[in-house]
Amino acid sequence: DSGVTQTPKHLITATGQRVTLRCSPRSGDLSVYWYQQSLDQGLQFLIQYYNGEERAKGNILERFSAQQFPDLHSELNLSSLELGDSALYFCASSGSGANTGELFFGEGSRLTVL
């Protein structure tokens, strides 16, 4: 158990819809990262937040947005869903200490768009 909690574990929805994925980081971790893993793209970095502020941005579509709340949990919002958005979405967290590079990943949210 990494200490990172993601909900929901599975989600099935239709094209054009909007969903929200939630992530609770490990206790005390200030950074939250979102990754997308699809069969043909591997693990793709989407975005990182640190203590409520956006820190780094990767290949995140404009239809997707994220935020980190004062209690440090994070949400990833996916809108106008397309078939190609079907993927595993992972959240990870890391501490505020030295840059050890160790990220702790949750078990992921599997999104299926029909």
Add this chain to the structure above:
Amino acid sequence: DAKTTQPNSMESNEEEPVHLPCNHSTISGTDYIHWYRQLPSQGPEYVIHGLTSNVNNRMASLAIAEDRKSSTLILHRATLRDAAVYYCILRDPYTGGGNKLTFGTGTQLKVEL
């Protein structure tokens, strides 16, 4: 981030050591070498990391070449539970862009009885 090259797949027998290679010829002086693994249907899991010296922990050992252009993750006694995709990742903590890791395609390790 500098790139790494890993074999697509490797096979091992249970209870035998496994040496997973990684080439990173364009590594910079401040790049750390990280290894993660991803078991089926799970999120990636940290294995080990190092800068210049060889490193050991309860999961594995990391052997880093003297010129740092390659490294090897060593699993001393493979078990069926070690079957996973192993990712070798370079990360420079002193550049901008937060603490993110850029994953490649990794090496699929198969462990047989």
